Amino acid sequence: MAALEEGFTLSAVPLGAGPHGLLGVEQSDKADQFLVTDGGRTVILYKVSDQKPLGSWSVKQGQIITCPAVCNFQTGEYIVVHDNKVLRIWSNEDVNLDKVFKATLSAEIYRIHSIQGAEPLVLFKEGAVRGLEALLAEPQQKIETVISDEEVIKWTKIFMVFKHTVLIFITEKHGNYFAYIQKFNSHTLSKYTLLLGQEEKSVIQSFSASVDRNFISLMSLSSDGCVYETLVPIHPRDPEKDQRVVRSLLLKTVVSGDARNGVALTVLDQDHVAVLGPLLPSSKECVSIWNTKFQTLQASKELPQGTSGQLWYYGENLFVLHGKFLTVIPYKCEVSSLAGALGKLKHSQDPGTQTVPHFVNWETSRGHRFGSQNSEQSKRILRRRKPEVSVQNPASKQLLSAIKKDSEKHIEEELCKFLAIKPTPDFNTIIGDIVSELLGRHKAEPSFYPRNSLMQLIQTHVLSHSLCPGLMEAALEKADVQMLQLCLQQFPDIPESVTCACLKIFLSDSVQEEKMEEQTEVLHNGFNAEEENCGNCDRELNKKPQDAAEETTSCPVIPKRAALLNAILHSAYSEMFLLPHLKDIPAQHVTLFLQYLYFLYLKCSENATMTLPGLHPPTLNQIMDWICLLLDANFTVVVMIPEAKRLLLSLYKFVKSQVCICSELNKIEVSFRELQKLNQEKNNRELYSIEVLELF
């Protein structure tokens, strides 16, 4: 899993950010210090951990900075360009930019690139590239034109590949995109035409790239909201020829398709990308981390004050412009693994009782990541769908249009009709779209909450949190515990923050109140049986009420709450990301939950197999893990509460006795093993046999 931590603003003073936001955020030669260039006249050096500026430099009135300031890692000096052609080089001690070294060049500069271990490179708007030293030796030298007329550089990046710098820049001309790769060890420039494939009409809104041995993996975020990947070879077979590279879909609809601006993409590591933009059409802009390998949404964070569509990342920090403030959001990404993508693995389930939704076809995961770039990329089902398929499906189309305006009742009917049809291969994405559509309308008119339809959709077993990020949010808002329980049971990829939010609601008093009314009725899985319009989800029963009554120690929570909490116990999580959220739970609730866990633990210990009765109960490991987690997160609080203290004491005593038993058992086991050995030896006492051997 991944997590976005609480961000902090870097500057209290609003930057003079123009409509285009900042020019750039660049690393300086000291760790933790960054050069921020605003769109006007100022360059500020920030120390991120201290959240304060260390220095600020401005150009004269009338001049304008045209290219973000960078640090020359070889000399420790800073370089900025103003008025397209004028280079300024200064160091920390300089105060006035007017008085520092100045060089006027003969052509307009697009960007200056600086990278650790190499001299800075200057990329001109005409596509030529020069080393800084060579340029300073003869500032007025003639700069050749590399790209054609009307071709405009859109984006550029520099890499170190085997100690050599490689520069890539993308140009656009009449809706066509070209990639240029400039290698400095061989001074070769290769040109590639980016073929956009089926999505011809889309406009690329943001680029990001990472490098691997032989390929630059160029990711692009298109106006249709999808992330595409293009593999551009660093060492072309025939550099002279104009070559073509195709792009393939990597993630489908990571931002809402109609977001025209304010979207950005950056590659964090091999398997994670950060995306800036609204997740749903009507939702606020947010920054989210996606796992490209498993196609799961790992974390997201809303930016209610809007953003400029610019995203930088250095080390473990994301830099975004939030409103008028430059905000630093530290993030954490675990190494991508199946377990990591899905959190702590769910315990093995009894065959036939429940299957994890097959929302991702893992088999066709990318085995040949950097194979031939022309070969068709493997198809993944999640979030990828050919547009015509959905067009061909009239039922879904009809349903989608119904959602836009009809009443809940009508939608339900349409949905039943739709679900009756045999599922198509892209069934899950269609379901995802339907849910998004429903949620979109819910957002627009809060009174519209198609609970039954949503429940029905969840029970199709194809939904996941990544597919409909807003669903649980909406359920949380409505405190719809039944829906949340269902989601917890069905979704394999719920972020820890959401799990914890569910836990908070489950432990809150709202659940308790409902109990008063329902207690008299026959409870099934903590819910009224009649309330369940689908028989699918009633398998999870923690403990029958009559069982609980027979126990000497009674269950501290009502069966309904117990069922909900069991859903939490079953959910997947990574400790690292769960712990910070657990700290936010109020102390009384922690106590209650602990009481319940302690009760379960006692129950478990009653039989030899250490299991709980009932279908699909929480396992001892889950219970113990949660006790540990809760205590880890809230120990200092819990020890202060008298009743919790008592609980802790009895828990401690019980665990101690269990440990005692285990150690004694261990001793016995050793003795038994010795006995067994003796026994074997006794058998081997008959160390004599007569065998027939044939020699040839």
Place this chain on the structure above:
Amino acid sequence: MGEFKVHRVRFFNYIPSGIRCVAYNNQSNRLAVSRTDGTVEIYNLSANYFQEKFFPGHESRATEALCWAKGQRLFSAGLNGEIIEYDLQALNIKYAVDAFGGPIWSMAVSPHGSQLLVGCEDGSVKLFQITPDKIQFERNFDRQKSRILSLSWHPSGTHVAAGSIDYISVFDVKSGSAVHKMLVDRQYMGVSKRKCIIWGVAFLSDGTVISVDSAGKVQFWDSATGTLVKNHLIANADVQSIAVSDQEDSFVVGTAEGTVFHFQLVSVTSNSSEKQWVRTKPFQHHTHDVRAVAHSPTALISGGTDTHLVIRPLMEKVEVKNYDAALRKITFPHRRLISCSKKRQLLLFQFTHHLELWRLGSTVATGKNGDTLPLSRDADHLLHLKTKGPENIICSCISPCGSWIAYSTTSRFFLYRLNYEHDNISLQRVSKMPAFLRSALQILFSEDSAKLFVASNQGSLHVIRLLEGSFKHLHTFQPQSGTVESMCLLAVSPDGNWLASSGTSAGVHVYNIKHLKLHCTVPSYNFPVTALAIAPNTNNLVIAHSDQQVFEYSIPDKQYTEWSRTIQKQGCYQEAYRPCL
């Protein structure tokens, strides 16, 4: 070839004794190993690690130190306070000299091989001069206050390091006085132990003294200043042994945890001349204490309480990747401990201090290849014969008819007559065995059990006729003139006409028993003979050597057989791994 009923006997419960000392001789590439029961074994590392000689043990002779001196002379010293020299030809003890210092804990031969130093219980270090036929006490060094557990000469022969309890002394050999006394830290993992025993010291030519002690430390001392230079804590238990290579670029230590550590002198950086000792490789081939280690030019040798002798070749030193490059673990003695009575289906097992007689089981069932047949009668333990006295049994034999058992110790020869009456066995000792039979190395009965052949350690071969309950000395084959090499292996032809005998290096002699004279001598071969047998009918002598070669020699024709010649040309026995025994 045919189908055989194979009796799989796993009840020979022989447990070898633990290894106490090892001593490597560079000139002859031989390794002397002493065990806790006092046995000393000589391994020929050039001959495929064959155990070519052994000296039977003695209960009172616990060997604590073993070393080679100039001219392939082997000395041992032990807790009975005696220094013993072994006769490697006659395979007996040449002489024993009491050092008069109480139990001897350590011994070291001077670099020139002419002086012998022993460290005693009373804290004395005694210097002996090695004379051509004996050793001569010369003088005592300054007496120390506790026992001397380890000794090491400086390669120049001028100084000696002696490890005691809690300290190491450096002696000047000329004056015999202690020049330095280096106190060893008693601390062990932060806890003060009662005493720190210096189990081993090694004196390097640059003046460095390496010590290993009971606190698990390997320490480097500067003998000129008497200061500690470097300290390696390598074990939680005692480090019990140390051996340095001749080049002084690597050494090996053994710990009580069964681990052997290899230290090497390596450059600090890739092309600097400054070198330092680095612990490079740990080896865990032992389960118990590694009491002794040795360092040959190409291998690390270790042995200990778990009775295994482990020879671990250093891969970087081995040029040819053949058997020599493989790890060797030698556990059992390379000699015959079992003899068999074919007629009565009896097995005689030889242990250190007793013999066991077992009768094999039988079956009436038949089966095909690989079947285990049901037993109609299980194997029986018939007899447990204990030796008198402290000496170990050297060799034993049961006659083919099962009526005679003979065994020998260093000082006596025993012959027993067995009588079988239904299930009862009675044992009757034949008295007044002649004294010249003692210390026999090999005993063999003829096929008809009428003759007894005894190979003595003087190189002679005695033929004795057995009568009902008595015996008669028939003849003695004297060794060839000039050789006193003892005979280790005997084989008699089933028709009773021929007797083949072999020592460790000279050729195989074939005697005609009818005429009691030497028939012929099979030419000697580079590798020692490991097994001998004469085939029935053809009277072809089959000889196996430790380099895994098998020869067939026709006794009547006095020449190698055609088959043997073909085999030698083709060399088809290369796949066999273990030496033939």
